[in-house]
Amino acid sequence: MDDVVRIFDTTLRDGEQSPGFSMTPAEKLELARQLEALRVDVIEAGFPVASPGDQDAVRTVAREVRGSTIAALARANPRDVEAAVEALRQAARPRVHVFIATSPIHMAHKLRLKPDEVVEAATAAVRLARRFTDDVEFSAEDASRSEVEFLCRVFDAVIRSGATVINVPDTVGYTTPHEYAALIKSLRERVKDSDRVIWSVHCHDDLGLAVANSLAAVAAGARQVECTINGIGERAGNAALEEIVMALRTRRDAYGAHTGIDTTRLHRTSRLLTAVTGVAVQPNKAVVGENAFAHEAGIHQHGVLVNRTTYEIMRPEDVGLPKNRLVMGKHSGRHAFRRVLEDQGVRLDEPALDRTFARFKALADRKKQVAIEDILALVDEEVRAAPARYTLRSFHVITGTGVPPAATVTLDSEGGPATASASGDGPVDALCAAVNTMTGLQAQLVGYGIRAVTGGTDALGEVTARVREGETVVVGRASSTDVLEGSVRAYLDAVNRLVAARDATRAGDPAWA
Ligand code: KIV
Numbered sequence: 001m002d003d004v005v006r007i008f009d010t011t012l013r014d015g016e017q018s019p020g021f022s023m024t025p026a027e028k029l030e031l032a033r034q035l036e037a038l039r040v041d042v043i044e045a046g047f048p049v050a051s052p053g054d055q056d057a058v059r060t061v062a063r064e065v066r067g068s069t070i071a072a073l074a075r076a077n078p079r080d081v082e083a084a085v086e087a088l089r090q091a092a093r094p095r096v097h098v099f100i101a102t103s104p105i106h107m108a109h110k111l112r113l114k115p116d117e118v119v120e121a122a123t124a125a126v127r128l129a130r131r132f133t134d135d136v137e138f139s140a141e142d143a144s145r146s147e148v149e150f151l152c153r154v155f156d157a158v159i160r161s162g163a164t165v166i167n168v169p170d171t172v173g174y175t176t177p178h179e180y181a182a183l184i185k186s187l188r189e190r191v192k193d194s195d196r197v198i199w200s201v202h203c204h205d206d207l208g209l210a211v212a213n214s215l216a217a218v219a220a221g222a223r224q225v226e227c228t229i230n231g232i233g234e235r236a237g238n239a240a241l242e243e244i245v246m247a248l249r250t251r252r253d254a255y256g257a258h259t260g261i262d263t264t265r266l267h268r269t270s271r272l273l274t275a276v277t278g279v280a281v282q283p284n285k286a287v288v289g290e291n292a293f294a295h296e297a298g299i300h301q302h303g304v305l306v307n308r309t310t311y312e313i314m315r316p317e318d319v320g321l322p323k324n325r326l327v328m329g330k331h332s333g334r335h336a337f338r339r340v341l342e343d344q345g346v347r348l349d350e351p352a353l354d355r356t357f358a359r360f361k362a363l364a365d366r367k368k369q370v371a372i373e374d375i376l377a378l379v380d381e382e383v384r385a386a387p388a389r390y391t392l393r394s395f396h397v398i399t400g401t402g403v404p405p406a407a408t409v410t411l412d413s414e415g416g417p418a419t420a421s422a423s424g425d426g427p428v429d430a431l432c433a434a435v436n437t438m439t440g441l442q443a444q445l446v447g448y449g450i451r452a453v454t455g456g457t458d459a460l461g462e463v464t465a466r467v468r469e470g471e472t473v474v475v476g477r478a479s480s481t482d483v484l485e486g487s488v489r490a491y492l493d494a495v496n497r498l499v500a501a502r503d504a505t506r507a508g509d510p511a512w513a
């Protein structure tokens, strides 16, 4: 058995299907490019039969992302498999991922199929997928609650039909590390030709055991782990990619296996997902949380200063966090600014660099010390901003105890500047209402979040605004040391995305909406 654990990322499929995490095809492509740079082995880009948007997203990722295998999910029926094959047509390395449930509960109540019929559907789907690609994965949904005898029968049959990867999902997050390891070991021993396939695991986190279960399975011989960035996914989520990867790296002595992931990109990938979805990770989240490398207690700080290994089992720079947090001030020049970005693996073209540098200078005027985190927030805003149909020229807000909140906003657009005033339940509500008056959109702020990028009262605030118009939901983002300015700019970013989506729909390209 080799010692390489393949990382199969399902952020764009299992992650995206959970509430609050939906992404447009353009956002999926942006994340897929980042996953490729992270050197993920397999990117599950979607479930093509589910919707035209999913089909289009898989097709686009398959065409554009050449460095990773691209997988598409299909239930074990011809229509699903054909949709997956169609979406993967242009992939450099396509994988069709076929699944069907094998547990008594699922077969009886969900599928209403007899075990023989499940075996028949599974093998027929695998055979069909093999006509298109040599790389076919088969998943036995709810495997951890299935009978081992039946799992062996199904796996024997699908391997004979051409499956090359066998996945054993803990679909409902029910298993425990010992039990799961024993299951993987037993399957590897009992299934015929088990050494010709890659054994894969896919764990959900309902009992908070997804990472522990996945690692136990690796110790028992699994050589593919399915996981998601920040652990997003159905219900309590999937196993977190960054935790699996850093556990295997930090405890190579215990697992004797490694991944090909470029760990220095973990932090940035986590941030990108947060930016795209508007959902932040909790501060104490392992590996990528804000406090993951912060030492607060005096005794710990002293220890780390004397010798970092006293309390640090991983180096922040190994996951892509800056070693040195306070870097620049208002006297820093463009050259130094560019160097800082390059150190972070960020490349901007000259106009984008000029714009970001100008915003950095404005920030440095308001804030004595600018941290790398601040600069990365400005970069994120630059690279992720929607095409700007409307830009903010100025705003005024009246608010206070006993004063009805009111806002006046002036926006620039193709038709020249325009000003509108509105009142609201609060200052942010009033700002959004004033913007709506000018754009004519029936947009509604359905989610709002603010995060201080660093500590201190002069901290840059990163605002995310989740905005809905009809069926379309987008996330806008902006950062500013003034939270009201950040709020109106984040709302405006979302409005620009809605306008772009509307234009794309009118141009007959609904998938990009
Ligand atoms: O949780 C699960 O069982 C799945 C399968 C489709 C692999 O997501």
Ligand code: ZN
Binding pocket: 014, 169, 171, 202, 204, 234
């Ligand atoms: Zn799942």
